[in-house]
Amino acid sequence: xxxxxxxxxxxxxxxxxxxxxxxxxxxxxxxxxxxxxxxxxxxxxxxxxxxxxxxxxxxxxxxxxxxxxxxxxxxxxxxxxxxxxxxxxxxxxxxxxxxxxxxxxxxxxxxxxxxxxxxxxxxxxxxxxxxxxxxxxxxxxxxxxxxxxxxxxxxxxxxxxxxxxxxxxxxxxxxxxxxxxxxxxxxxxxxxxxxxxxxxxxxxxxxxxxxxxxxxxxxxxxxxxxxxxxxxxxxxxxxxxxxxxxxxxxxxxxxxxxxxxxxxxxxxxxxxxxxxxxxxxxxxxxxxxxxxxxxxxxxxxxxxxxxxxxxxxxxxxxxxxxxxxxxxxxxxxxxxxxxxxxxxxxxxxxxxxxxxxxxxxxxxxxxxxxxxxxxxxxxxxxxxxxxxxxxxxxxxxxxxxxxxxxx
Numbered sequence: 001x002x003x004x005x006x007x008x009x010x011x012x013x014x015x016x017x018x019x020x021x022x023x024x025x026x027x028x029x030x031x032x033x034x035x036x037x038x039x040x041x042x043x044x045x046x047x048x049x050x051x052x053x054x055x056x057x058x059x060x061x062x063x064x065x066x067x068x069x070x071x072x073x074x075x076x077x078x079x080x081x082x083x084x085x086x087x088x089x090x091x092x093x094x095x096x097x098x099x100x101x102x103x104x105x106x107x108x109x110x111x112x113x114x115x116x117x118x119x120x121x122x123x124x125x126x127x128x129x130x131x132x133x134x135x136x137x138x139x140x141x142x143x144x145x146x147x148x149x150x151x152x153x154x155x156x157x158x159x160x161x162x163x164x165x166x167x168x169x170x171x172x173x174x175x176x177x178x179x180x181x182x183x184x185x186x187x188x189x190x191x192x193x194x195x196x197x198x199x200x201x202x203x204x205x206x207x208x209x210x211x212x213x214x215x216x217x218x219x220x221x222x223x224x225x226x227x228x229x230x231x232x233x234x235x236x237x238x239x240x241x242x243x244x245x246x247x248x249x250x251x252x253x254x255x256x257x258x259x260x261x262x263x264x265x266x267x268x269x270x271x272x273x274x275x276x277x278x279x280x281x282x283x284x285x286x287x288x289x290x291x292x293x294x295x296x297x298x299x300x301x302x303x304x305x306x307x308x309x310x311x312x313x314x315x316x317x318x319x320x321x322x323x324x325x326x327x328x329x330x331x332x333x334x335x336x337x338x339x340x341x342x343x344x345x346x347x348x349x350x351x352x353x354x355x356x357x358x359x360x361x362x363x364x365x366x367x368x369x370x371x372x373x374x375x376x377x378x379x380x381x382x383x384x385x386x387x388x389x390x391x392x393x394x395x396x397x398x399x400x401x402x403x404x405x406x407x
Contacts, residue, residue, distance in 0.1 A: 226261050
């Protein structure tokens with residue numbers, strides 16, 4: 001016990017938990033449909049203040065708790081590979097990774113340098129995974145989410161910690177330019193669009209016994225959209241749980257229906273012995289396919305050298321090869337309007353927003369991670385990028401998280 005006390009104290013653990021709680025509560029409030037802009041603003045500022053103020057061991061434990069609060073759910077997908085025992089180990093792994101990351105962030109003891117490390121954290125994507133964006137804390141707050149606003153917050157709080165007399169309160173004046181109260185005017189969609197939201201459990205989705213009923217339900221959703229005079233209907237990622245390009249009968253039926261309504265749907269693509277996660281677009285009897293460009297690390301590919309990736313694929317995914325990715329993103333032109341295509345993880349990546357698309361179609365299958373906060377973090381990230389780039393995102397999802405996301 002005495003040895004443990006030399007490594008950490010109860011007060012350090014309390015502060016670490018306080019940091020992680022303040023750093024994460026906005027996700028859970030949003031998940032349970034509560035939006036308190038003032039509370040999110042105060043807690044976000046308080047979290048960064050404590051991150052700048054606290055000692056290195058405290059930040060180590062704070063990172064551990066943040067890793068759990070944000071990413072405990074990532075291992076849920078292993079349940080569907082009969083590897084449920086991996087779930088707690090995966091959560092522990094993410095906790096340790098972010099403990100290390102925040103420990104590195106804590107290396108400078110000087111408040112200004114610590115603030116600089118927190119700013120650099122916003123550019124860091126471990127294993128190509130980018131879901132811990134520090135600015136995300138302010139998506140539903142009175143602080144802006146641009147990099148310069150985040151930098152002002154860190155400068156202000158760093159100076160507040162560094163200056164020891166009453167003059168420190170003048171540093172808080174730097175928060176004023178970072179404030180944001182302006183709401184974007186809700187933009188009109190170019191035509192009537194129907195987003196199909198399904199609730200198909202993951203253990204049923206890829207069971208061939210249920211495939212005929214899934215296909216029947218998909219066409220029912222398309223016909224319902226027609227009856228509601230929709231110009232475009234969007235179905236979720238892998239709405240057709242098969243290699244659609246190998247199903248000529250289905251393709252012909254979708255082409256036939258596309259004379260009455262434009263159809264976007266997710267499915268798989270098999271091409272030259274390679275597999276792709278894809279979006280299929282049917283309009284006026286024609287078919288176009290968009291391949292996914294940004295794959296999910298450790299989900300659709302292993303971001304490790306091949307000598308490490310191969311045994312992981314063999315042990316976990318039965319030797320299945322990684323999906324391949326497209327070399328560039330795809331636009332669909334629907335009734336004279338361009339929509340950028342994004343499949344699930346892509347809609348939370350800055351690369352897809354570099355040209356600031358006005359409209360984006362995003363499809364997801366969130367059943368892999370249900371029940372969890374994953375759809376909420378995903379939607380917050382989509383809101384983050386939609387606001388930064390003035391993009392309307394039309395998100396069709398299975399399980400949860402779908403809807404129209406305005407800037």
